[in-house]
Amino acid sequence: MRASLRPSDPAASPAVERVNAELFTLTYGAIVRQLLTDYEEIDEVNKQLDTMGYNIGARLVDDFLAKANITKCTDFRETADVIAKVGFKMFLNVTATVANWSSDNMECSLILDDNPLVDFVELPETCQGLSYCNILCGVLRGALEMVSMRTEVKFVKDMLRGDDAFEIRLKLLEHVPEEYPYKNDE
């Protein structure tokens, strides 16, 4: 449970402090367990996970931009690539692949082969509707909204429900122009 400071390597700059993934996994499991006992409906739990993820994402994007050292993305394709290669690597230490682009370049899939959130997890029959990793959808949605992109994010393939990988469908709804909270002439 102790954080270890790695000497900075060129791939990850500046040095990203890391913790044991199992602590992370078990803590997430405790959160989901708590939500399941508190809420009666599985859908409510899914929604709550999404909301929690949204809150995390809104703050996480600042951390990401501060540490990632990347240039501004020119379009949504580049954004998706950066999320998959840099973002997931930085926070969860896994890389995702981007695939299945729609013809208008507004939708794509992020495919994860490995997901630290679901180590040791099995869904019982009573919770078959549970989207266990829904927090990830919220995180992506929250982070992108803070950089002016309104998106819809959901899981289309879930290993806990028998599929062979985790697939997140990322859809860009619109770019939201930045609004200033004050008027210049007042």
Place this chain on the structure above:
Amino acid sequence: MIGVGRAKHNLNVVDSPLGKGKSEVSLSAFAFLFSELVQYNQGKVENIAELEEAGFGVGIQILELLCHREKANRRETRVLGILSFVHSTVADSLEKGTEHEDEYMISEKELLVNKFVSVPASMGGFNCGTFVAGIVKGVLDGAGFPASVTAHFVAVEGQTRSRTTILVKFAEEVVQRDAPLA
């Protein structure tokens, strides 16, 4: 060929190998997740208890995981044994309490969970270390040493942030059981 097909991956999660446990995630990922846990609990009445419960669940599983992986199925039966096990995974220092026979203290300068947390004065003694206390309680309980575990801030001279101390108070039966073995 007859009989050749792709076997469906219906591997029961307890059958698959444990793995080495070397993988890591970023500290900020854990910190964000933990902050959401705390914020979620703040909306409820019984704040501290829920945090400890969550930690308790984690503790029980960590014990199982670490026991199988590192100690090759040997169970700890002595109080000192289980305490050094806990201490090696959690913290800086382990001390025996002077006032009572059954009290021990584990303390750490900057507890991981408290690193990015600031508690407003209005919340008084609330300590996110309660989560860690819950983990310790889970480990002890799972190993057969029922105890009450709490987290406290201890101000240290010359440092702006206080040390966090986890106080472990073993149940009567544990002390009595352990005494003749000394």
